[in-house]
Amino acid sequence: MTARLIDGVALSKSLRAEIGARAAALAAVGRRPGLAVLLVGDDPASAVYVRNKVKACADHGLHSVLETHPATLTQAELLARIAALNADAGVHGILVQMPLPRHIDPKAVIAAIDPAKDVDGYSTLSAGELMTNQPGLRPCTPFGCMKLIESTGVPLRGRHAVVIGRSNTVGKPMALLLLQADATVTVCHSATPDLGVHTRQADIVVAAVGRRHTLRADMVRPGAVVVDVGINRDEQGKLCGDVDFAAVREALGPAGWITPVPGGVGPMTITMLLANTVQAAEAARAAAG
Numbered sequence: 001m002t003a004r005l006i007d008g009v010a011l012s013k014s015l016r017a018e019i020g021a022r023a024a025a026l027a028a029v030g031r032r033p034g035l036a037v038l039l040v041g042d043d044p045a046s047a048v049y050v051r052n053k054v055k056a057c058a059d060h061g062l063h064s065v066l067e068t069h070p071a072t073l074t075q076a077e078l079l080a081r082i083a084a085l086n087a088d089a090g091v092h093g094i095l096v097q098m099p100l101p102r103h104i105d106p107k108a109v110i111a112a113i114d115p116a117k118d119v120d121g122y123s124t125l126s127a128g129e130l131m132t133n134q135p136g137l138r139p140c141t142p143f144g145c146m147k148l149i150e151s152t153g154v155p156l157r158g159r160h161a162v163v164i165g166r167s168n169t170v171g172k173p174m175a176l177l178l179l180q181a182d183a184t185v186t187v188c189h190s191a192t193p194d195l196g197v198h199t200r201q202a203d204i205v206v207a208a209v210g211r212r213h214t215l216r217a218d219m220v221r222p223g224a225v226v227v228d229v230g231i232n233r234d235e236q237g238k239l240c241g242d243v244d245f246a247a248v249r250e251a252l253g254p255a256g257w258i259t260p261v262p263g264g265v266g267p268m269t270i271t272m273l274l275a276n277t278v279q280a281a282e283a284a285r286a287a288a289g
């Protein structure tokens with residue numbers, strides 16, 4: 001018997017139904033949630049990502065504005081667009097698709113977004129709110145991973161969670177969210193000499209590296225929950241994660257849980273973007289009185 005699948009598509013569907021209902025309630029009082037998505041340049045992968053985000057908005061009753069700009073757009077011009085969207089009461093979330101062309105500093109761009117509209121959760125203020133246990137907008141991918149873990153019913157309190165990866169957008173916020181849920185958290189990275197020493201003790205493993213087969217069957221213990229954030233390609237060009245999926249699923253046994261790639265974390269990231277946009281719209285409405 002192999003580990004149970006954590007189905008990100010099914011979970012997304014049920015969460016999106018709730019998000020759609022909240023969006024409809026706001027629209028009914030003239031405050032339809034709005035997301036602005038800015039794309040600079042012609043990176044084909046980025047174009048697909050933004051299209052998916054805009055479509056998800058349309059499918060769930062959110063208003064969206066897609067701005068596409070040539071790669072020659074200057075940083076000053078982009079900052080001016082962000083200032084205009086900050087001032088637009090119909091826009092509750094602003095997302096600038098990364099990566100940006102090299103002449104634009106992503107830190108300056110993120111800092112320019114009104115923190116109340118920072119639906120990617122990447123700003124220093126959002127990171128500080130997470131770090132200090134204050135309510136706020138959480139980075140979408142780790143936020144989605146938490147929902148996936150919660151959906152298993154496995155309690156986090158007192159459990160040992162190991163996060164592989166320490167990026168500002170995935171690994172670090174993931175570790176903080178797990179800590180907030182009372183897990184005991186270990187964070188591993190490229191200088192960790194022996195990953196398996198840590199992951200074999202883990203009740204929960206979140207792999208966010210970007211390297212195939214980072215987590216292998218001999219690195220997990222039966223019954224653990226494994227969440228695979230990685231997006232990679234195998235020799236045949238097929239999408240795969242950081243986890244050696246079939247072998248790890250077997251090793252986890254029937255008491256374990258595992259997310260597939262695709263169909264695990266991926267759909268949850270856009271779902272949490274919608275959730276953050278609706279949350280920002282609800283907060284704007286509350287602030288308006």
Ligand code: NAP
Nearest residue numbers: 141165166167170189190208209210229230231265266269
């Ligand atoms: P990143 O910024 O490149 O960070 C990767 C992390 O992995 C770094 O902290 C790095 O350590 C660590 N690492 C590298 N090699 C390692 C090794 N051999 N052992 C242990 N740790 C190692 O990447 P990211 O933005 O966090 O994304 C990680 C993966 O998730 C990528 O595949 C990305 O495409 C995917 N992703 C998926 C979604 C989704 O929606 N499904 C969203 C975001 C990201 P150092 O800090 O020491 O360099």
